Amino acid sequence: MNIKYMEVVTPEEINKTLDLCEKVFGGEERKMFEDLFFKSLNKENNIILAAKDGEDIISTITLIDFPINYFGIDIKAAELGIVATDEKYRGKGINNKVTELYHKKLEEGNYLISVIEGIPYFYRKYGYNYSVKMGGELLNLNEVETVDNENIKIVLAEKNDLAFIFDCFKRDCKGVCSHKKKEIFETQSFVYNNNDLRRIPYIVYENDEKTGYFLVSTNGDIQDISNMSFNVYEKILHFIKTEYKKEKFHADIPYSNKFICFLKSKNSKNVQGYGWQIRILDDYNFLKSIKPVLEKRIAESVYKNEVFDFYYNNFKYLIKVKIENSKIDFVKEKFSPTWDFNLTPQGAVKLFFGTHNMTEINSFLPDCMADKKISGLIDVLFPKIDSFFYQNY
Numbered sequence: 330m331n332i333k334y335m336e337v338v339t340p341e342e343i344n345k346t347l348d349l350c351e352k353v354f355g356g357e358e359r360k361m362f363e364d365l366f367f368k369s370l371n372k373e374n375n376i377i378l379a380a381k382d383g384e385d386i387i388s389t390i391t392l393i394d395f396p397i398n399y400f401g402i403d404i405k406a407a408e409l410g411i412v413a414t415d416e417k418y419r420g421k422g423i424n425n426k427v428t429e430l431y432h433k434k435l436e437e438g439n440y441l442i443s444v445i446e447g448i449p450y451f452y453r454k455y456g457y458n459y460s461v462k463m464g465g466e467l468l469n470l471n472e473v474e475t476v477d478n479e480n481i482k483i484v485l486a487e488k489n490d491l492a493f494i495f496d497c498f499k500r501d502c503k504g505v506c507s508h509k510k511k512e513i514f515e516t517q518s519f520v521y522n523n524n525d526l527r528r529i530p531y532i533v534y535e536n537d538e539k540t541g542y543f544l545v546s547t548n549g550d551i552q553d554i555s556n557m558s559f560n561v562y563e564k565i566l567h568f569i570k571t572e573y574k575k576e577k578f579h580a581d582i583p584y585s586n587k588f589i590c591f592l593k594s595k596n597s598k599n600v601q602g603y604g605w606q607i608r609i610l611d612d613y614n615f616l617k618s619i620k621p622v623l624e625k626r627i628a629e630s631v632y633k634n635e636v637f638d639f640y641y642n643n644f645k646y647l648i649k650v651k652i653e654n655s656k657i658d659f660v661k662e663k664f665s666p667t668w669d670f671n672l673t674p675q676g677a678v679k680l681f682f683g684t685h686n687m688t689e690i691n692s693f694l695p696d697c698m699a700d701k702k703i704s705g706l707i708d709v710l711f712p713k714i715d716s717f718f719y720q721n722y
Contacts, residue, residue, distance in 0.1 A: 330382050332423060334430050337377035337389070345386040346377055353413040360523040362411060365393065368520045370512035371722055378430050380414075380423045388414040388423045390431050393722055397442060398508040400622045404615070406442035406507075407435060408722075409452075428455060441615045443608045444718065457606035460678040461505075461716045464601035465581040466592045468566075473595050475567035478560060483568050486530035486542065491515055494530060494542045497555040504585065505682060505716040513721055518544070526720070528552055531568075533561055549573030551580040553719065554588045562591040583717035605718055607678040612643050613661045615681070620657055623710050628655035630709045639669040639703055643677065644696075652706075670699045670707060680707075683714030 337346050343366065351359040366372055374394035379386050395408040409431055414424045432455070435443055445452055446463065486494065495511040502509075517528040528544040541555035549569055569578055579600070580592060609615050616623075627633055637652040640662075647667060649660040672680060672690075676697035679685040687707050690697045699707045 332387075332426075333381045334426050335379060335381060336430075336434075337379045337386070342379070342381075342386065343377065345384075346379055346389050349386050349389060349415060350411060350413050352415070357523060357525070358411070358413075361526055362391075364521045364523045364526050365391070365411075365722060368516065368522075369722060370516045370520075371510070375722075376434055378427055378434065380418075380427050382418070385415075387418045388427050390424070390427045392431055392434055392438075395444060395718075395721060396508040397505065397718075398502065399505050399619050400503075402619055402622060403508055404442055404618060405438070405440050406444060407438075407440050409443060409445040409447065412447065435610060441609070441611055441618060443610060445606045446603075447606060449603075452606050456608045456674055458608070458675040458678050459604040460607045460682045460684050461605040461718055462601050462684065463581075463603045463605060463718075464599070465579055466589055466597040467600045468578045468580075468592055468595055468597040469576070470566070470570045470578050471576050473566070473570075475570050476563045477567050478564045480536055481561055481564040482534040482537075483531050483564065484534070486518065486532045488515065488519060490530070490532050490542070491518075493532070493539055497542055498553070501556050501586070504583075504714045506583065507718040507721040509719055509721045516722075517720070524548075526722075533557065533565070535561060545569070545573075549575050550578065551582060551588070554580070554582060554586065556587040559591050559594075562588055566595075583715050585715040585717075607682065609674065609677055609681065612641075612677065613646075613648055613659065616641075616648065617659055620659070624655055624657055626709055626712070627652065627657070627706075632706055632709060637703060637706060639700070640667040642667045642669070642671045644671070644673060668698070668700060670703060672697050680711045682716045683712065684716065686711070686713055 337343055347359050347362050350362050365375055371394055376392040378390045380388040390409060391411040393408040393410045395406045397404040397406045445457055491511055491514055494514055518530040521527045524547045527547055530544050532539060533541045540561060541557040543554035543565060544552045546552055569575060580588060633655045639650055641648040641650055646664045647662040649662055651658040673694060673696050676690045676694045679690055687699045
């Protein structure tokens with residue numbers, strides 16, 4: 330074998346990569362690939378990486394641009410996606426080298442975060458750990474009486490509705506979530522062919538005035554919905570049940586969304602059971618990037634006028650943290666043993682993305698700890714939050 334590892338750029342190489350994806354996964358995956366690289370309004374930021382044996386593409390990984398909004402701050406992130414290797418070449422370490430090339434591209438592109446929804450545990454060896462939950466609420470529509478309301482109208486959205494949809498999304502999307510630009514809404518709603526990527530947009534009118542929107546997958550499951558009244562949600566449930574003829578209905582949205590409260594009142598069931606795997610590529614620059622959020626949390630807490638000086642130890646290097654008058658200064662230093670505030674990579678993604686607090690993390694990761702003198706401060710800096718990653722490509 331004469332294996333070459335490279336970025337795929339020519340039309341011929343792209344087509345051969347499409348052939349590989351179709352061979353491994355089927356025709357629907359090929360449509361996804363075509364949508365991402367030929368139709369996405371964000372396609373210039375996506376990178377195809379591959380292994381080539383002679384003239385044949387035998388393995389591929391895609392770097393998909395996946396920006397994350399961290400309480401109003403855009404974090405440069407990517408998803409490791411569309412992983413495929415020809416069956417004849419599996420078990421030879423080829424995909425490992427393509428993955429190494431992926432991480433090299435992340436470094437060259439100054440990415441701070443990489444995420445994947447891949448094979449359970451497999452990507453731990455590359456530094457990925459579970460953090461942000463995936464799942465949602467499931468409701469049996471056969472057990473629910475739905476109510477129609479003539480004062481509430483639901484219509485298919487048009488392109489001139491995109492500004493309204495995007496404004497609603499910005500208003501309702503708080504905390505940590507994957508960042509969806511207006512162009513992403515347009516691509517998902519009016520451009521894509523792949524059923525996994527496509528979204529069908531609806532506008533809701535109450536007494537002839539726009540009140541919100543919702544997006545459904547091609548099979549009628551809710552993928553995004555703005556905060557509206559329970560009366561409106563009753564109408565939407567009736568619409569889904571009658572228009573899509575569904576027996577069971579799934580909503581894959583943040584748990585802070587008001588619609589989740591409505592579904593729980595209908596006796597829905599939680600279907601969590603998986604999670605995004607996350608790797609923080611650079612703790613120091615990540616913390617620097619979210620410094621305004623951390624400073625705001627201190628300023629709104631009992632610690633706003635206090636002075637702190639301690640080390641964050643990630644077991645690779647130290648970050649000296651100095652806090653005074655609600656302002657934070659970070660200084661990167663060489664590693665040495667410290668016991669102020671220690672986090673392994675597994676603990677860091679859980680704390681920084683708010684799925685666990687320090688007490689919970691320490692209970693199953695004893696290497697992760699915070700000195701009692703600063704434990705209250707750490708809880709203020711990194712509270713438990715409802716992080717959620719939308720499909721944002």
